[in-house]
Each structure stands twice: as C-alpha cells, then as structure tokens.
Amino acid sequence: MEGFWGGAVQLLHVWMFVVVFLIMLPAMFGLSLGVTGVYIRVLVHILEWATLRIQRGRQQQPSVPVPLPNGIIERSDVTCRVVFESQGLLSDQM
Numbered sequence: 868m869e870g871f872w873g874g875a876v877q878l879l880h881v882w883m884f885v886v887v888f889l890i891m892l893p894a895m896f897g898l899s900l901g902v903t904g905v906y907i908r909v910l911v912h913i914l915e916w917a918t919l920r921i922q923r924g925r926q927q928q929p930s931v932p933v934p935l936p937n938g939i940i941e942r943s944d945v946t947c948r949v950v951f952e953s954q955g956l957l958s959d960q961m
Contacts, residue, residue, distance in 0.1 A: 893900055951957035
C-alpha cells in the first residue's frame with residue numbers, strides 16, 4: 868500500500884510542477900506555449916473520427932429503428948395546482 872501512495876504523491880508532484888511552471892507561470896507573463904492550439908487540433912481530430920464512424924455505421928445499418936419513449940406526453944388545460952388540490956396533495960398553508 869505504501870508503494871501505491873508513494874507513487875500517487877510523486878504523480879501529484881509532477882502534475883503540480885507541470886501546472887505551475889508550464890501553464891501558470893507563462894500565463895502570468897502573457898506568454899503562450901501553444902497548449903490551446905494543440906488541444907483544439909486534437910479535439911477536431913477526435914470529432915472528425917467520430918463523425919466518420921457514425922457515417923460508416925449508418926451506411927452499414929441504414930434502417931436501424933429509433934427507440935420511442937415509453938409514454939406519450941399529453942398536454943392539458945388543467946394546472947398542476949388544481950390536480951394537486953383534487954388529490955389532496957396540496958395544503959392551504961402555502
């Protein structure tokens with residue numbers, strides 16, 4: 868168990884070093900290391916990959932039925948207050 872916690876503390880130290888010296892310190896002086904640009908490029912790549920996968924899946928299974936909800940939502944002209952009063956769920960103390 869000591870090995871696990873020792874490793875966890877070391878990982879925390881490395882993470883704090885990265886955050887302070889590679890993100891916070893340059894940001895205080897108005898510098899950018901390009902982390903945002905890399906993050907955006909990776910995110911765009913992941914989303915393009917997911918889009919291609921969805922399109923490929925639709926081509927392979929074009930008629931997959933969309934599941935319908937179990938119930939139908941029905942609109943009514945009666946307010947919730949009237950319904951609660953008729954069921955005795957609403958007290959007059961409000």
